[in-house]
Each structure stands twice: as structure tokens, then as C-alpha cells.
Amino acid sequence: MCLALPLVALAQSTATVTILEGEAALVRGTTRYALAEGVHLAPRDIVQTGDKTFAQIEFADGSRAELGGKTRFLNAVAPLSRGTKAGSTSDHFLLSGLMKFSAGKSANAGYRYATPQFTVTTSDSVAVVQLAATEASVFVESGEVRLVEIGPKGASAAQRLKGGEFYTRKNGQKSAIAPRPSQAFIGTLPRGFLDTIPSRLSRFKDREIAPKRAEEITYTDVEAWLKTNRDVRRPLVQRWRSRASDPAFRSALIVHLKDHPEWDPILFPEKYKPKEDKAPAAAPKAAEMR
Amino acid sequence: MKLILKFNLVFVVVFLAGLAAAGYVSWTLLQKNARDEVVQNARLVMETALSTRAYTSSQLRPLLETQMKYTFLPQTVPAYSATEVLNGLRKSFPEYRYKEAVLNPTNPRNRAADWEADIVNQFRNGPERAEIVGERDTPAGGAFYIARPIKITTEPCLYCHSTVDAAPKTMIDKYGPANGFGWKLNEIVGAQIVAIPTAVPLERANRAYQTFMISLTAVFVVIAVALNLMLYFTVIRPVTQLSKLADQVSLGNMDVPEFTVKRRDEIGVLAESFSRMRKSLVEAMKMLEG
Numbered sequence: 001m002c003l004a005l006p007l008v009a010l011a012q013s014t015a016t017v018t019i020l021e022g023e024a025a026l027v028r029g030t031t032r033y034a035l036a037e038g039v040h041l042a043p044r045d046i047v048q049t050g051d052k053t054f055a056q057i058e059f060a061d062g063s064r065a066e067l068g069g070k071t072r073f074l075n076a077v078a079p080l081s082r083g084t085k086a087g088s089t090s091d092h093f094l095l096s097g098l099m100k101f102s103a104g105k106s107a108n109a110g111y112r113y114a115t116p117q118f119t120v121t122t123s124d125s126v127a128v129v130q131l132a133a134t135e136a137s138v139f140v141e142s143g144e145v146r147l148v149e150i151g152p153k154g155a156s157a158a159q160r161l162k163g164g165e166f167y168t169r170k171n172g173q174k175s176a177i178a179p180r181p182s183q184a185f186i187g188t189l190p191r192g193f194l195d196t197i198p199s200r201l202s203r204f205k206d207r208e209i210a211p212k213r214a215e216e217i218t219y220t221d222v223e224a225w226l227k228t229n230r231d232v233r234r235p236l237v238q239r240w241r242s243r244a245s246d247p248a249f250r251s252a253l254i255v256h257l258k259d260h261p262e263w264d265p266i267l268f269p270e271k272y273k274p275k276e277d278k279a280p281a282a283a284p285k286a287a288e289m290r
Numbered sequence: 291m292k293l294i295l296k297f298n299l300v301f302v303v304v305f306l307a308g309l310a311a312a313g314y315v316s317w318t319l320l321q322k323n324a325r326d327e328v329v330q331n332a333r334l335v336m337e338t339a340l341s342t343r344a345y346t347s348s349q350l351r352p353l354l355e356t357q358m359k360y361t362f363l364p365q366t367v368p369a370y371s372a373t374e375v376l377n378g379l380r381k382s383f384p385e386y387r388y389k390e391a392v393l394n395p396t397n398p399r400n401r402a403a404d405w406e407a408d409i410v411n412q413f414r415n416g417p418e419r420a421e422i423v424g425e426r427d428t429p430a431g432g433a434f435y436i437a438r439p440i441k442i443t444t445e446p447c448l449y450c451h452s453t454v455d456a457a458p459k460t461m462i463d464k465y466g467p468a469n470g471f472g473w474k475l476n477e478i479v480g481a482q483i484v485a486i487p488t489a490v491p492l493e494r495a496n497r498a499y500q501t502f503m504i505s506l507t508a509v510f511v512v513i514a515v516a517l518n519l520m521l522y523f524t525v526i527r528p529v530t531q532l533s534k535l536a537d538q539v540s541l542g543n544m545d546v547p548e549f550t551v552k553r554r555d556e557i558g559v560l561a562e563s564f565s566r567m568r569k570s571l572v573e574a575m576k577m578l579e580g
Contacts, residue, residue, distance in 0.1 A: 141359050164359070164459050180459055186360050196356045 015041040018200040022053030033211035038204040058201045062104030071097025138167040219252035324491040332436040332484040343368035362460035392480030396470025413439035432488030440480040
């Protein structure tokens with residue numbers, strides 16, 4: 001499975017929060033901010049919404065991501081795959097919650113949004129992804145998507161979902177595709193997901209709105225990210241390693257070290273110092289086994 | 291027979307004849323006007339329905355297209371919105387009934403009853419007919435109706451009614467695949483029918499007729515009283531007085547007081563002539579006695 005998100009910082013922001021109803025936090029670097037309408041998102045920014053929040057993020061190419069409540073979203077914005085021209089595709093990562101992703105209108109654009117359970121690639125679709133505690137769902141509102149499941153044995157064969165089809169996969173079970181979404185699924189969607197909201201990007205085009213700084217991130221703020229797929233969490237080690245010097249953060253990392261062993265060299269560097277009588281770099285490889 | 295009695299007899303005969311003629315003419319006109327008014331109101335109802343249909347299909351439906359991919363909204367159907375709007379109108383005007391009677395409807399409540407199906411078939415057999423106005427007997431009494439054909443003139447109508455495969459899936463979820471399909475472009479599939487009980491125009495005509503006849507009678511009575519008073523004071527009373535005076539003079543009573551009337555009309559001239567005659571008679575008697 002190739003879910004190594006290329007978290008390369010881009011020089012300019014390509015995403016803007018154009019609607020925010022309710023509270024949401026922005027995690028940028030090692031700091032937590034209060035998100036606001038008009039804030040431009042940088043690559044690798046993390047958006048975490050409150051219980052009943054509705055947020056819309058619009059990208060420069062016309063694509064958009066609408067987020068529901070209790071959602072964790074990583075704005076990656078980077079080339080999709082090795083074979084694709086840089087700048088024509090985008091990657092995003094949804095850790096949990098609800099997201100409706102609408103592709104932009106530009107030709108040759110490709111999009112990929114990954115989750116811990118599957119990755120979705122498309123060029124012209126509108127689809128809703130729900131990652132609940134017990135199941136993951138995808139409803140293709142229009143267009144077509146290609147979905148690749150991620151299991152313990154790696155990625156499965158790609159499945160094509162057409163407009164109107166509804167994919168569900170309960171924890172520990174095989175996936176199922178239904179011709180229509182369930183009423184239970186529709187009932188969980190915010191009203192904003194059911195309408196096509198006109199773009200509000202022009203309102204914030206030439207404005208620079210800074211998010212309000214809250215505080216440095218705590219372990220609880222980012223715990224879910226630290227424990228998710230290895231490919232996603234590994235780049236976060238470098239990003240958040242300075243927080244390891246915070247006693248509370250450090251102690252929490254140590255308590256949950258088995259869930260993110262890649263932090264072991266950061267927490268206990270002495271264990272990884274080369275010793276004269278042992279072969280170097282053996283320990284770090286062991287840490288990456290998980 | 292006294293003069294006033296003769297006058298009143300003639301007056302009453304003329305009055306009754308005039309009242310009967312006016313009653314007949316006004317009853318005929320009022321009934322016709324009441325029916326015309328009801329027809330006009332029915333056409334207004336019909337136009338309201340058509341405007342609602344146009345608004346729904348041109349403005350409302352496009353806004354709800356996204357929602358229609360999740361749940362079927364009957365509010366986007368022109369026939370449904372027109373019927374609902376006019377059901378609201380019926381709260382203020384309960385006598386008006388509106389129905390979009392269709393031979394093969396999607397929504398069962400629009401299925402044409404037998405007499406409605408006859409009207410639809412009249413339109414289908416004579417496509418040049420733009421409107422049918424008529425009356426029919428019902429168990430609740432006579433009913434007046436006005437009907438116009440529902441013709442499929444644009445392709446978007448067929449989006450929901452051509453084939454099951456082409457129809458929105460959410461619509462099939464709600465109404466099933468059995469009814470409301472197979473419609474063709476330029477086909478007359480139903481009729482808009484506005485029905486009103488016949489009693490409504492008749493009741494209106496009756497109310498106007500009663501008001502008119504009571505007013506007319508009141509005018510005649512006032513005129514009769516005024517003419518009688520005028521006749522009594524200007525003719526009958528002075529003539530009676532003059533008659534009594536003439537009686538006294540004819541019996542040789544020359545001492546009766548003068549009949550003094552300061553009027554320049556025929557009665558005044560008669561009084562002056564009588565005074566001169568009396569004076570002449572007194573002079574003549576004196577000459578005979580001398």
C-alpha cells in the first residue's frame with residue numbers, strides 16, 4: 001500500500017476556509033489556533049471540528065471539502081502520484097468524521113483523499129465520506145470514484161463506485177455496495193451537505209485573516225493523529241518532536257509508546273547511540289517495524 | 291271612487307309590472323354575471339397554479355437538485371407544489387377545488403376520477419381545445435368546472451416520466467416503478483381542473499338579486515308616499531275645501547268666508563275664478579232684490 005502522503009510544504013496557500021459554523025481548531029506546526037472564516041490553510045495544516053460544526057474549505061482549483069462535526073482533516077495539497085504532473089492533483093487525509101469532497105471543474109485534475117480504511121481517487125465526482133466508530137461509508141453523489149481498501153495485508157483491488165452508489169464497510173467485516181444510501185446515513189449528514197452551496201472564495205481572495213493563537217498542542221489534541229496509520233504519523237514525528245521536551249506531552253508519549261514506537265528514538269536517544277561493540281542503526285529499524 | 295284611490299291603484303299596478311320586469315331582467319343578468327365572475331376567478335386560480343408550476347420547475351427545482359440525490363422531495367414536482375399552494379388558498383376560499391388529474395400519475399393522489407378522465411380524453415381527442423367549461427351533477431349538488439390540458443412540451447418533464455431507468459432513483463424509492471412512466475413529448479397526459487359547486491354562483495346571484503329587489507321596492511314605496519302626500523296637499527285638500535264652500539254658496543249662504551289661496555298654479559286660478567263667480571252671484575242677487 002502506498003499511502004505515503006508527500007507532506008511537502010508548498011510556497012503558497014491553496015485552500016481557504018470559506019464557511020465556518022461552530023467551533024474548529026487549526027493545528028499548524030506545534031500550535032493550536034482557533035479557526036475562523038477566511039483563514040488560508042497551508043499544506044499540512046490540520047483542521048479539527050467541534051461536535052456540531054459545519055465547515056467548508058475551498059481550494060484554488062475549484063474543488064472543495066465540506067466537513068461535518070467531530071472531523072479530523074489533514075490538508076496535504078501535494079502531487080497525487082509519481083506519474084501525475086505536479087500541481088494538477090491534490091491529496092488530503094481524513095482521519096475521522098464526515099467529509100464531502102467536490103472535485104473542481106478543471107480538466108485533467110485528479111484528487112485523492114485517504115482515510116485509515118481506504119483511499120479514494122477521482123477526477124470529476126462529488127462524494128461523501130463518513131468514518132464512524134463502527135463503520136466507514138462512501139456515497140457517490142455524482143460522477144465516479146475509485147476506491148482501494150486498506151487492510152492488514154495491504155491494499156485490495158480497486159473498486160469503482162458510480163453516482164448514487166453507497167459503499168459501507170463495518171469494522172471487521174467485508175464491504176458492501178448498495179444502489180442507494182441508507183436513511184440512517186442520510187440522517188447523520190449536516191444540512192449543508194445536502195445542498196450545493198455557492199462559492200464564497202472571492203470574499204476572502206485578497207484578505208489575510210490570521211487564526212487566533214490558542215496554545216501549544218497537548219497530547220490529547222493530537223492523540224488520534226499519533227496513533228493512526230504509520231504512513232501518516234511518521235512525518236508528524238519531525239513536525240512535533242519539539243513537543244517531546246514538554247513534560248506532560250513527553251510522559252503521555254511514553255505511556256502510549258506502543259501505539260507510536262517511532263517516537264522511541266526521540267524520547268530515548270541514548271538507546272540509539274552507536275556502540276562500539278554493536279552494529280549501528282539496528283535499533284531504529286526495529287522501531288519502524290510497526 | 292276617490293281620486294287618491296284611483297291614483298294608488300294605477301301606481302301599484304305600474305309598480306308591480308315594473309318590479310316584475312326589473313326582477314326578471316336583473317335575475318338573468320345577475321346570474322350571468324355571477325357565473326362569469328366565477329369563471330374569471332377559476333381562471334385566476336388556474337393561472338396561479340401555472341405560475342407556481344413554472345416557478346417550481348425553473349427556480350426551485352435547480353436549487354434542490356443536490357438534495358434530490360439523497361432524498362426525493364415532492365416539493366420539486368410542479369404538480370405537487372401547485373396543488374399544495376392551492377390547498378393553502380382553499381383555507382380562505384374553501385369552495386374552490388383544484389386537481390391535476392392525470393391518467394397515469396406518479397403520485398396516486400393525482401389519478402383522474404372517471405369524469406376527470408373523460409375530460410382528459412376530450413383534450414386528447416381534440417388537441418386544439420384549450421379549455422373546457424361545464425357543469426356536472428354530484429351527490430352534493432351541481433358543480434361547475436373549468437379544465438385545461440396538461441401537455442408535455444419540454445424534455446425536462448420526461449426526466450421523471452419517460453422510463454424507470456431514466457427517473458431519479460430517489461423518486462423510485464418513494465413511489466415505486468409501477469406508475470407515472472411512458473409519457474411522451476407533446477402528449478396530453480392530464481388536465482388541470484378547477485371545480486366550484488354550482489350553489490356558489492347561484493348564492494351570489496341570489497344575494498345580489500334580493501338586495502336589488504328590496505332596494506327597488508323601497509324606492510317605489512318612498513315615491514308612493516311622496517306622491518300621495520303631494521297629491522293630498524296640493525290637489526285633494528284644496529279641492530275638497532273649495533267643494534264645501536261651493537256647496538254653502540249654492541244653498542244661499544253668502545256669509546261663508548272667502549276661499550283664500552295664494553298660489554299661482556291651477557288650483558290658485560280655480561280659487562280666484564270661484565271668488566269672482568261668487569262676487570258676481572252676490573251682485574246679481576242684489577240687482578234682482580232691488
